[in-house]
Amino acid sequence: MNQASSIVSVRHVHKFFRRGSERVDVLNGLSLDVLPGECLGLMGPSGSGKTTLLNLIAGLDTPSEGEVWVGGKLVSQMSEGELAHWRTRSIGFVFQFYHLLPVLTAYENVELPLLLLPLKSAQRRQQVQTALELVGLKDRMWHRPGQLSGGQQQRVGIARAIVTDPELIVADEPTGDLDAKSAQEILDLLIELRRSLQKTILLVTHDPRAAARADRVLHLDKGQLVTDSPVLV
Numbered sequence: 051m052n053q054a055s056s057i058v059s060v061r062h063v064h065k066f067f068r069r070g071s072e073r074v075d076v077l078n079g080l081s082l083d084v085l086p087g088e089c090l091g092l093m094g095p096s097g098s099g100k101t102t103l104l105n106l107i108a109g110l111d112t113p114s115e116g117e118v119w120v121g122g123k124l125v126s127q128m129s130e131g132e133l134a135h136w137r138t139r140s141i142g143f144v145f146q147f148y149h150l151l152p153v154l155t156a157y158e159n160v161e162l163p164l165l166l167l168p169l170k171s172a173q174r175r176q177q178v179q180t181a182l183e184l185v186g187l188k189d190r191m192w193h194r195p196g197q198l199s200g201g202q203q204q205r206v207g208i209a210r211a212i213v214t215d216p217e218l219i220v221a222d223e224p225t226g227d228l229d230a231k232s233a234q235e236i237l238d239l240l241i242e243l244r245r246s247l248q249k250t251i252l253l254v255t256h257d258p259r260a261a262a263r264a265d266r267v268l269h270l271d272k273g274q275l276v277t278d279s280p281v282l283v
Contacts, residue, residue, distance in 0.1 A: 055085065055086075056083035056084055056085055056086075056119075057084055057085065057086045057088075057120065057121055057217065057218065057250050058082075058083065058084035058107055058118075058119070058120050058218065058250070058252070059082075059083050059084075059117075059118075059119040059120075060080060060081055060082045060083075060103070060106070060107065060116070060117075060118050060119075061081050061116055061117040061118075061119070062079050062080075062081055062115070062116040062117070063077055063079070063080045063081070063103075063106065063113045063115065063116030063117070063118065063126075064077055064078060064079055064080075064113060064114050064115040064116055065077040065099070065102055065106065065111070065113050065114050065273075066114050075273055076099050076102045076273050077099045077102055077103060077106075077113070077273040077274075078272070078273040078274050079116070079274070080099075080103065080116075080270075080273065080274060080275060082268060082275065084250060084252065085250075086248075086250055087244070087248055087249070087250055088250055088251075088265050088266065089240075089241065089244055089250075089251040089253060089263065089264045089265050089266075090250075090251070090252050090253065090264060090265065090266050090267075090268065091253045091254075091255060091260070091261040091263075091264030091266065091267040091268070092104065092252065092253065092254045092255070092267075092268050092270065093254075093255060093256065093261055093267055093268070093269050093270070094269055094270035094271055094276075095271065098270040098271050098272065098273070099270050099272075099273040100254045100270055101222060101254060103270070104220050104222055104252060104254050106118050106126070107120060107125075107218075107220065107252060108137065108141050108143065108218075108220045109125050109128065109133040109136060109137050109141065110137075112126055113126050120140065120217075120218060121140060121217050121218070123136065138163060138166045138167065138214065139167070139214060139216065140216050140217050140218060141216050141217075141218055141219075141220060142210075142211030142212055142213075142214065142216040142218070142219040142220070142249075143210075143211055143219075143220055143221075143222075144204070144207050144208055144211045144219065144220070144221035144222070144224045144240075145207060145222055145223075145224070146222060146223035146224065146226040146227050147227055148195070148200075148203045148204055148206070148207045148227075149207065150195040150203055150206055150207065150210075151195075152194060152195050152196060153194070154194065154195075155191065155192050155193060155194055156182065156187060156190055156191050156192070156193055156194075156195075156198070156206045156209075157178055157179075157182065157191040157192060159195070159206055159210055160178045160181055160182060160191075160206060160209045160210045160213050161174055161178045161213075162210065163210060163213060163214050164177060164178070164213060164214065167214065177213050177214075177215075178191075178209075178213060179191070181209040181210070181212055181213040182206075182209050184209065184212065184243065184246075184247075185205040185206070185208050185209045185239060185243075186205060186239075187202060187205050187206060187209065190202060199232070200227060200228050200229070200232055201228055201231075201232030201235055201236060204224060204225075204227075204228065204232070204236050205236070205239065207224075208224075208236070208239060208240065208243070212243060212247065212249070215247075216249075217249075217250065218249070218250050218251075218252065219240075219244075219249050219250070219251045219252070220251075220252045220254075221240065221251060221252065221253045221254065222254045223254055223255055223256065224236060224240070224253070224255075224260075225237060225255070225257060225260050226255075226256070226257070233257070233259070233260070234259075237259075237260055237263050240253075240263075241263055251264075
């Protein structure tokens, strides 16, 4: 792939930690590109480096060596303050266990990222309502997480991820806590939103059924890419 045409470009990235005098390598010289509008699946055994790679791309961590570019910006060289500002506008997060605040309603949970942006209350209200409508929860916006099913809670999580109109959505095991029917509905929703909103999605999963919905699947093992397989959808 051409780096200039990629929304994500990872170049010769290493990530290691120190455990006393021992160096523990998590990623070993990894390079990859993701095209705009692509749904990329990341698979591999536990400890293979999938979540570490996702965190580096999302600006939640920095590489020990190498470069991470997202949307033409060198994310790996940003300061903490720059990263916080960039993440708010550019990255939408979807988590396995939803990470919703139980004391807040669905509306309030989705609104949280917008409170960090210079928006008027009317603008926030419009964006929250639109996001909840897109995920099919307009009639549940005043319910708290405890009043929602697991699938509905993940829909709230997806609404929160898209409410700032980010260029990239990162989803870490988004169906891992759901039954088969709810998992299928969430995958259908993510793929539909990706097509209708023209979003790029990075999907970490252990589930072959989830990976089968991606355009392409990368397999990691011991911090390195071992295959790069197109997937028919």
